[in-house]
Amino acid sequence: MLREITLWGKKFDIEKTQEIELSNINGFIPREIGLLENLIFLNLSRNNLEGEIPAELFKLKKINTINLSYNNLSGSIPKNLGELEKIISLNLQSNKIDGTIPQSIGNLKKLNYLNLSKNLITGNLPIEILKLKKIWYFNLSNNLLSGDVSPEIIDYFSRKRLPIQNLLNGNKIKINLA
Incomplete structure (x- = not known):
């Protein structure tokens, strides 16, 4: 089983990396992931990752797919979520993420797939989700959300x-039809 890899030479330039898909890893997501300015696709699902999702990940301007599902990630969703200008798919299912859904979610104009199910997310559903015009899959089930859901x-x-x-x-959400 591969535990560590060292890459060197002129043909490998980490800063030009566009896709990362890793399995059978543990540890945490380093803040330095924010240095991968050309990253488009990140799949670290079904690993044993712990700790918080670094806010630096959400500063990547080119990334369109993030899958961190089925890990042990904790902490809240970084408030700068709305900086993911090109994000199409965001899957954080089955972690230990808590806190509320940032209002900046409404800035994700290209988002069509959102799965935040099976976490510890609290609070109300922000009205800003109405700005997600391209969404076709939306799952927030099995969290700790509460309050009324507006008719809108x-x-x-x-x-x-x-x-x-x-x-x-x-x-613990109630539908408010009034």
Whole structure:
């Protein structure tokens, strides 16, 4: 089993890396990941990663896919989530992420896949999700969300044909039809 790898030479330039997909790793995601300015695709799912998601990851201007699902990541979603200008797919399912969903989520104009299910996310569903015009998959089930869901959000889910169960199941959310 590969535990460590050292790469060198003129043909390998880490700063030009566009895709990273790793398995059977443990530890944490280093803040230096923010130095990979050309990174487009990151899949670190189904590993044993711990610690917080570094805010530096969400400063990558070119990244369109982040999959950190099925790890032991903790802490809250960085507030600079909305800086992911080109993000299409964000999967943080099955971790120990807590805190609230940043309001900056509404800035993710290209986002079409969002899975934050099976975490410890609290608070209300931010009205800013109504700005996610391209979304076709949205799952926040099995968190600790609470409060009322506005009629606008219910209508939004209906128009997008998004299953409301992906919001209600495993949460303490009430539908407010008034």
